[in-house]
Amino acid sequence: MSDGFLVGRVLIAMPGIDDPRxxxxxxxxxxxxxxxxxxxxxxxxxxxxxxxxxxxxxxVETSLSLPDDFVLFGGPVDxxxxxxxxxxxYHCDESTMPISEGLAWTATRDVLQAMGDGAxxxxxxxxxxxxAGWSAGQVERELQENVWLTCDPDEQMLFGPDHDLKxxxxxxxxxxxxxxxxxxxxxx
Numbered sequence: 486m487s488d489g490f491l492v493g494r495v496l497i498a499m500p501g502i503d504d505p506r507x508x509x510x511x512x513x514x515x516x517x518x519x520x521x522x523x524x525x526x527x528x529x530x531x532x533x534x535x536x537x538x539x540x541x542x543x544x545v546e547t548s549l550s551l552p553d554d555f556v557l558f559g560g561p562v563d564x565x566x567x568x569x570x571x572x573x574x575y576h577c578d579e580s581t582m583p584i585s586e587g588l589a590w591t592a593t594r595d596v597l598q599a600m601g602d603g604a605x606x607x608x609x610x611x612x613x614x615x616x617a618g619w620s621a622g623q624v625e626r627e628l629q630e631n632v633w634l635t636c637d638p639d640e641q642m643l644f645g646p647d648h649d650l651k652x653x654x655x656x657x658x659x660x661x662x663x664x665x666x667x668x669x670x671x672x673x
Contacts, residue, residue, distance in 0.1 A: 491517040491624065493585030495642065496524060496633040497655045500666050503632075506561050509652040512617055513570060513638060515582070515590050522619040525568055525590075527611070527643060528651035530555035536612050539567075540601055545594070547601030554646065559613030567614055569596045570643065571607035588643070609644045634659060 491514040498510040512524040537551045559568055573589045575581070580593040599605040600612075619627075627633055636659045642651055653663040 491522060491635070493588065493638075494635045495527070495638045495655055496624075496635060497652065497659075499632055499634060507617070510617075511642065511651045511655045512560070513584070513643065515568075515570070515584055515616075517624070520621045522624040524617045525559040525570060525611075525613045526557060526617060527638075528648045529558040530648050531558050531614065536600070539612065540597060543594075543597065545597045545601055549601065549603045549606075551601065554611070555648070557611060557613040557648075559615045560617030562616050562618045564615035566592065566616075567597070567612060568592045568616060569600070569610055569612050571596065571610035573607075575599050575605065575607035575610075588638075609640060611644055634661065 494514050496510070496512040496514060498507045502508055502510075509528070510526050511528045512526050514522065514524040516523040534556045535553045536556060537547070537553060539556050540547060540551070558564075568590055569592070570584070570588065570590045573583070573587050575591070575596065576589065577591055577593065577595050580595065581589050581591045583589050599607065600610055624633075628635070634656070636655055639658075642655060642658075645651070647654075656663050656666070
C-alpha cells in the first residue's frame with residue numbers, strides 16, 4: 486500500500502471493533518503515510534456544543550448568523566485541538582492541506598475567522614475536536630484484519646446533520662446492509 490492511499494477515503498467501523506470509542510465510527514482520512522495516519526470522526530457530535538457556541542467561547546467575531554451545526558468529536562487524540570474540514574473554496578497558503586478534489590482541512594484560527602465571514606467562508610465545513618491517529622502500519626493491519634471497510638465520501642456523509650444515520654449510509658454506499666453484518670469473524 487502506497488503512502489497517502491487512504492487520504493480522502495472514509496473508514497467504516499465493522500461491528501465487534503475492540504475499541505468502544507470507534508463503535509459504528511465513520512472516519513474521514515486526512516493524512517496517511519508510512520509513519521502515521523490521521524482521521525476525523527464524522528458521526529460523533531459533542532453533546533450541547535455547536536459551532537457558533539465554540540466560536541463565541543474562542544472570541545471569534547462573526548459577521549453573519551451561523552447554523553447551529555454541532556462540533557464533532559474527531560477522535561481521542563489531542564481533544565482540545567480543533568480541525569476544520571471544508572470545501573476547497575477556502576484556502577490559507579500557510580495552513581490548508583488538501584484532502585481530495587474539492588476538499589481540504591485547516592487547523593488554524595484563520596479558518597475559524599473565515600467561517601464567520603460571509604465573504605470568506607467555505608461553502609461547506611465541519612469542525613472537529615481531537616482526531617483519530619494510527620502509528621506506522623497500524624491502520625493497514627486493521628484493514629487486513631477486517632476492522633474497517635472503506636468508501637468514498639459524499640457531501641451528505643461529510644457535512645450532513647444526520648449523524649446517527651451516517652454509519653448505515655456509509656455501509657449502504659458500498660452495498661452492505663448494516664443489519665446483515667456480524668461482529669464474528671471466521672476462516673474458510
